Amino acid sequence: MTLGRSLRGWANYFRHGSSSRCFQQIDYHAWKRIGGWIRRKHHPISWREIRRRFTIDGRYAHNGITFHGAANVKIDRYRYRGSKIPNPWTITDPITS
Template identity: 40%
Template sequence: MVLINGTEHHAHEIRTEVAELLRPMGLSLSPEKTRVVHMDSGFDFLGWRIQRRKKAGTNRTMIYTYPSKKSLHSIVGKVRFITRRQGSPYKTLEALLQHLNTVVRGWCLYFRHGVSKATFSYLAYYTWWAVARWLKKRHPRLGWRKIKRRFLTEKPDQRPEENGTVLYNPSDIAIERYRYRGNTIPTPWSARAEQLEQAATPA
Protein backbone atom coordinates (compact mmCIF):
# COMPACT_ATOMS: atom_id res chain seq x y z
CA MET A 1 0.00 0.00 0.00
CA VAL A 2 1.40 3.39 -1.02
CA LEU A 3 -0.33 6.64 -0.02
CA ILE A 4 0.42 9.94 -1.76
CA ASN A 5 -0.62 13.55 -1.37
CA GLY A 6 -1.28 14.56 -4.97
CA THR A 7 -3.37 13.92 -8.06
CA GLU A 8 -4.21 10.70 -9.88
CA HIS A 9 -1.41 11.50 -12.32
CA HIS A 10 1.09 11.54 -9.45
CA ALA A 11 -0.27 8.19 -8.23
CA HIS A 12 0.36 6.55 -11.61
CA GLU A 13 3.88 7.99 -11.64
CA ILE A 14 4.60 6.52 -8.21
CA ARG A 15 3.13 3.21 -9.32
CA THR A 16 5.66 3.07 -12.17
CA GLU A 17 8.45 4.06 -9.82
CA VAL A 18 7.50 1.33 -7.32
CA ALA A 19 7.46 -1.26 -10.11
CA GLU A 20 10.98 -0.22 -11.13
CA LEU A 21 12.14 -0.39 -7.52
CA LEU A 22 10.81 -3.95 -7.11
CA ARG A 23 12.14 -5.29 -10.41
CA PRO A 24 15.80 -5.81 -9.25
CA MET A 25 14.45 -7.84 -6.29
CA GLY A 26 12.62 -10.19 -8.63
CA LEU A 27 9.23 -8.82 -7.57
CA SER A 28 6.43 -7.28 -9.58
CA LEU A 29 3.07 -5.63 -9.02
CA SER A 30 0.05 -7.81 -9.68
CA PRO A 31 -2.22 -6.12 -12.27
CA GLU A 32 -5.27 -7.77 -10.67
CA LYS A 33 -4.45 -6.60 -7.13
CA THR A 34 -2.89 -3.20 -7.80
CA ARG A 35 -5.29 -0.27 -8.16
CA VAL A 36 -5.20 3.49 -7.94
CA VAL A 37 -8.12 4.74 -5.84
CA HIS A 38 -9.10 7.93 -4.07
CA MET A 39 -9.02 7.90 -0.27
CA ASP A 40 -12.64 9.08 -0.16
CA SER A 41 -13.69 5.95 -2.07
CA GLY A 42 -11.70 3.73 0.26
CA PHE A 43 -10.04 0.37 -0.32
CA ASP A 44 -9.49 -2.99 1.37
CA PHE A 45 -6.03 -3.96 2.58
CA LEU A 46 -5.08 -7.02 4.66
CA GLY A 47 -8.63 -7.42 5.91
CA TRP A 48 -9.08 -3.73 6.71
CA ARG A 49 -11.32 -1.16 5.06
CA ILE A 50 -9.40 2.14 4.89
CA GLN A 51 -11.39 5.22 3.97
CA ARG A 52 -11.59 8.95 4.58
CA ARG A 53 -14.95 9.88 6.06
CA LYS A 54 -16.57 12.78 7.84
CA LYS A 55 -16.25 12.60 11.61
CA ALA A 56 -19.66 12.31 13.24
CA GLY A 57 -21.00 15.64 14.47
CA THR A 58 -18.32 17.70 12.75
CA ASN A 59 -17.28 18.94 9.32
CA ARG A 60 -13.82 17.40 9.70
CA THR A 61 -12.73 14.42 7.66
CA MET A 62 -10.51 11.68 9.06
CA ILE A 63 -8.96 8.43 7.89
CA TYR A 64 -10.76 5.45 9.39
CA THR A 65 -9.63 1.83 9.44
CA TYR A 66 -12.20 -0.81 10.29
CA PRO A 67 -12.83 -4.50 9.48
CA SER A 68 -13.86 -4.95 5.86
CA LYS A 69 -17.16 -6.57 4.94
CA LYS A 70 -15.20 -9.49 3.48
CA SER A 71 -13.40 -10.03 6.80
CA LEU A 72 -16.65 -9.91 8.77
CA HIS A 73 -18.27 -12.31 6.32
CA SER A 74 -15.29 -14.66 6.81
CA ILE A 75 -15.51 -14.83 10.61
CA VAL A 76 -19.32 -15.14 10.51
CA GLY A 77 -18.89 -18.07 8.15
CA LYS A 78 -16.45 -19.73 10.55
CA VAL A 79 -18.84 -19.26 13.47
CA ARG A 80 -21.68 -20.68 11.40
CA PHE A 81 -19.57 -23.72 10.46
CA ILE A 82 -18.41 -24.41 14.03
CA THR A 83 -21.95 -24.15 15.41
CA ARG A 84 -23.59 -26.08 12.58
CA ARG A 85 -26.40 -28.26 13.78
CA GLN A 86 -25.91 -31.05 11.24
CA GLY A 87 -22.78 -33.17 11.56
CA SER A 88 -21.33 -31.21 14.50
CA PRO A 89 -18.21 -32.97 15.86
CA TYR A 90 -18.60 -31.47 19.34
CA LYS A 91 -20.10 -33.75 21.97
CA THR A 92 -20.25 -31.11 24.70
CA LEU A 93 -20.80 -27.38 24.93
CA GLU A 94 -17.40 -27.06 26.59
CA ALA A 95 -15.63 -28.53 23.56
CA LEU A 96 -17.57 -26.28 21.21
CA LEU A 97 -16.77 -23.15 23.22
CA GLN A 98 -13.06 -23.96 23.47
CA HIS A 99 -12.74 -24.05 19.69
CA LEU A 100 -15.11 -21.18 19.01
CA ASN A 101 -13.45 -18.90 21.58
CA THR A 102 -10.02 -19.47 20.07
CA VAL A 103 -11.22 -18.55 16.57
CA VAL A 104 -13.25 -15.49 17.58
CA ARG A 105 -10.66 -14.16 20.05
CA GLY A 106 -7.88 -14.39 17.46
CA TRP A 107 -9.95 -12.49 14.90
CA CYS A 108 -10.82 -9.76 17.41
CA LEU A 109 -7.22 -9.33 18.58
CA TYR A 110 -6.18 -8.66 14.98
CA PHE A 111 -8.85 -6.00 14.52
CA ARG A 112 -8.65 -4.38 17.97
CA HIS A 113 -6.49 -1.54 16.63
CA GLY A 114 -9.20 -0.10 14.36
CA VAL A 115 -12.70 1.34 14.53
CA SER A 116 -14.13 -2.05 15.42
CA LYS A 117 -16.49 -1.51 18.35
CA ALA A 118 -19.69 -1.77 16.30
CA THR A 119 -18.36 -4.82 14.44
CA PHE A 120 -17.42 -6.53 17.72
CA SER A 121 -20.90 -5.84 19.11
CA TYR A 122 -22.51 -7.45 16.07
CA LEU A 123 -20.16 -10.45 16.29
CA ALA A 124 -21.01 -10.87 20.00
CA TYR A 125 -24.71 -10.88 19.16
CA TYR A 126 -24.24 -13.33 16.28
CA THR A 127 -22.09 -15.83 18.21
CA TRP A 128 -24.48 -15.83 21.19
CA TRP A 129 -27.45 -16.77 19.03
CA ALA A 130 -25.42 -19.29 17.03
CA VAL A 131 -24.50 -21.15 20.23
CA ALA A 132 -28.07 -20.85 21.54
CA ARG A 133 -29.40 -22.49 18.36
CA TRP A 134 -26.76 -25.23 18.71
CA LEU A 135 -27.92 -25.90 22.28
CA LYS A 136 -31.56 -26.12 21.28
CA LYS A 137 -30.69 -28.57 18.53
CA ARG A 138 -28.39 -30.54 20.80
CA HIS A 139 -31.02 -30.84 23.53
CA PRO A 140 -34.38 -31.00 21.76
CA ARG A 141 -36.17 -32.42 24.80
CA LEU A 142 -35.17 -29.52 27.02
CA GLY A 143 -37.19 -26.35 26.88
CA TRP A 144 -35.46 -23.02 26.55
CA ARG A 145 -36.01 -22.30 30.25
CA LYS A 146 -34.13 -25.44 31.28
CA ILE A 147 -31.38 -24.76 28.74
CA LYS A 148 -30.89 -21.29 30.21
CA ARG A 149 -30.78 -22.66 33.75
CA ARG A 150 -28.30 -25.42 32.85
CA PHE A 151 -26.00 -23.78 30.29
CA LEU A 152 -26.12 -19.99 30.77
CA THR A 153 -24.40 -17.87 33.38
CA GLU A 154 -26.32 -15.69 35.80
CA LYS A 155 -27.89 -12.40 34.79
CA PRO A 156 -27.15 -9.88 33.43
CA ASP A 157 -24.56 -11.51 31.12
CA GLN A 158 -26.19 -14.93 30.65
CA ARG A 159 -23.35 -16.28 28.52
CA PRO A 160 -23.29 -19.94 27.40
CA GLU A 161 -20.99 -21.80 29.81
CA GLU A 162 -19.95 -25.30 30.81
CA ASN A 163 -17.34 -26.44 33.34
CA GLY A 164 -15.89 -22.94 33.62
CA THR A 165 -15.55 -22.37 29.87
CA VAL A 166 -17.63 -19.31 28.95
CA LEU A 167 -18.49 -18.03 25.49
CA TYR A 168 -16.03 -15.25 24.61
CA ASN A 169 -17.63 -11.82 24.31
CA PRO A 170 -16.03 -9.68 21.56
CA SER A 171 -17.64 -6.56 23.08
CA ASP A 172 -15.33 -6.90 26.10
CA ILE A 173 -12.13 -6.37 24.11
CA ALA A 174 -10.49 -2.97 24.50
CA ILE A 175 -9.89 -0.93 21.35
CA GLU A 176 -6.23 0.16 21.13
CA ARG A 177 -5.67 2.63 18.31
CA TYR A 178 -2.24 2.68 16.66
CA ARG A 179 -0.24 5.89 16.99
CA TYR A 180 0.56 7.64 13.70
CA ARG A 181 4.21 7.04 12.80
CA GLY A 182 4.22 8.03 9.13
CA ASN A 183 6.79 10.80 9.51
CA THR A 184 9.22 8.55 11.40
CA ILE A 185 9.29 5.61 8.98
CA PRO A 186 12.16 6.05 6.47
CA THR A 187 11.52 5.24 2.81
CA PRO A 188 13.56 5.59 -0.41
CA TRP A 189 11.43 8.63 -1.22
CA SER A 190 12.23 10.32 2.11
CA ALA A 191 15.92 10.57 1.22
CA ARG A 192 15.10 11.71 -2.31
CA ALA A 193 12.77 14.43 -1.08
CA GLU A 194 15.47 15.68 1.30
CA GLN A 195 18.02 15.79 -1.53
CA LEU A 196 15.63 17.73 -3.78
CA GLU A 197 14.90 20.18 -0.97
CA GLN A 198 18.61 20.76 -0.34
CA ALA A 199 19.27 21.26 -4.08
CA ALA A 200 16.49 23.85 -4.30
CA THR A 201 17.79 25.81 -1.29
CA PRO A 202 20.11 28.72 -2.31
CA ALA A 203 23.66 28.42 -0.97
Protein backbone atom coordinates in the same frame (compact mmCIF):
# COMPACT_ATOMS: atom_id res chain seq x y z
CA MET B 1 -13.36 -23.56 23.59
CA THR B 2 -11.82 -23.07 20.20
CA LEU B 3 -14.67 -20.86 18.98
CA GLY B 4 -14.02 -18.26 21.66
CA ARG B 5 -10.28 -18.41 21.00
CA SER B 6 -10.87 -17.92 17.26
CA LEU B 7 -13.20 -14.97 17.80
CA ARG B 8 -10.77 -13.28 20.19
CA GLY B 9 -7.88 -13.83 17.77
CA TRP B 10 -9.89 -12.35 14.92
CA ALA B 11 -10.88 -9.40 17.09
CA ASN B 12 -7.25 -8.81 18.15
CA TYR B 13 -6.25 -8.65 14.50
CA PHE B 14 -8.99 -6.12 13.64
CA ARG B 15 -9.05 -4.17 16.92
CA HIS B 16 -7.27 -1.13 15.45
CA GLY B 17 -9.84 -0.46 12.73
CA SER B 18 -13.11 -1.94 13.98
CA SER B 19 -15.67 -0.65 16.42
CA SER B 20 -16.90 -2.26 19.61
CA ARG B 21 -20.43 -2.28 18.19
CA CYS B 22 -19.27 -4.58 15.38
CA PHE B 23 -17.70 -6.91 17.94
CA GLN B 24 -20.92 -6.91 19.97
CA GLN B 25 -22.94 -7.85 16.89
CA ILE B 26 -20.57 -10.71 16.14
CA ASP B 27 -20.86 -11.95 19.73
CA TYR B 28 -24.66 -11.74 19.56
CA HIS B 29 -24.67 -13.78 16.35
CA ALA B 30 -22.36 -16.39 17.90
CA TRP B 31 -24.52 -16.49 21.06
CA LYS B 32 -27.67 -17.15 19.02
CA ARG B 33 -25.95 -19.81 16.90
CA ILE B 34 -24.61 -21.64 19.97
CA GLY B 35 -28.05 -21.44 21.58
CA GLY B 36 -29.65 -22.82 18.42
CA TRP B 37 -27.20 -25.71 18.43
CA ILE B 38 -28.00 -26.47 22.08
CA ARG B 39 -31.71 -26.24 21.31
CA ARG B 40 -31.41 -28.76 18.48
CA LYS B 41 -29.30 -31.07 20.62
CA HIS B 42 -31.76 -31.01 23.58
CA HIS B 43 -34.87 -30.84 21.40
CA PRO B 44 -37.85 -29.85 23.57
CA ILE B 45 -36.06 -27.03 25.42
CA SER B 46 -36.94 -23.35 25.67
CA TRP B 47 -34.62 -20.33 25.59
CA ARG B 48 -35.38 -19.73 29.26
CA GLU B 49 -34.24 -23.25 30.08
CA ILE B 50 -31.09 -22.79 28.00
CA ARG B 51 -30.23 -19.63 29.94
CA ARG B 52 -30.89 -21.37 33.24
CA ARG B 53 -28.90 -24.53 32.50
CA PHE B 54 -26.06 -23.44 30.25
CA THR B 55 -25.21 -19.83 31.14
CA ILE B 56 -23.62 -17.93 34.00
CA ASP B 57 -24.42 -14.21 33.97
CA GLY B 58 -25.63 -14.45 30.37
CA ARG B 59 -22.47 -16.19 29.09
CA TYR B 60 -22.28 -19.81 28.05
CA ALA B 61 -20.20 -21.86 30.48
CA HIS B 62 -19.25 -25.50 30.82
CA ASN B 63 -16.83 -27.13 33.29
CA GLY B 64 -15.53 -23.78 34.48
CA ILE B 65 -14.82 -22.50 30.96
CA THR B 66 -16.81 -19.39 30.02
CA PHE B 67 -17.41 -18.23 26.46
CA HIS B 68 -15.86 -14.79 25.95
CA GLY B 69 -16.21 -13.55 22.43
CA ALA B 70 -14.89 -10.61 20.46
CA ALA B 71 -16.48 -7.88 22.58
CA ASN B 72 -14.02 -8.44 25.45
CA VAL B 73 -11.08 -7.34 23.30
CA LYS B 74 -9.90 -3.81 24.10
CA ILE B 75 -10.00 -1.55 21.06
CA ASP B 76 -6.74 0.32 20.65
CA ARG B 77 -7.42 3.12 18.19
CA TYR B 78 -4.91 5.69 16.95
CA ARG B 79 -1.91 4.73 19.04
CA TYR B 80 0.57 7.55 19.50
CA ARG B 81 3.98 6.43 18.33
CA GLY B 82 5.86 9.67 18.67
CA SER B 83 7.34 11.71 15.86
CA LYS B 84 9.37 8.81 14.44
CA ILE B 85 8.50 5.16 14.18
CA PRO B 86 11.67 3.22 15.04
CA ASN B 87 12.87 0.46 12.74
CA PRO B 88 15.99 -1.71 12.85
CA TRP B 89 17.26 -0.52 9.44
CA THR B 90 17.72 3.13 10.37
CA ILE B 91 21.32 4.13 9.81
CA THR B 92 22.75 6.08 12.72
CA ASP B 93 25.97 8.01 12.52
CA PRO B 94 28.37 6.58 15.14
CA ILE B 95 30.18 9.91 15.43
CA THR B 96 27.10 11.88 16.55
CA SER B 97 25.66 9.09 18.68
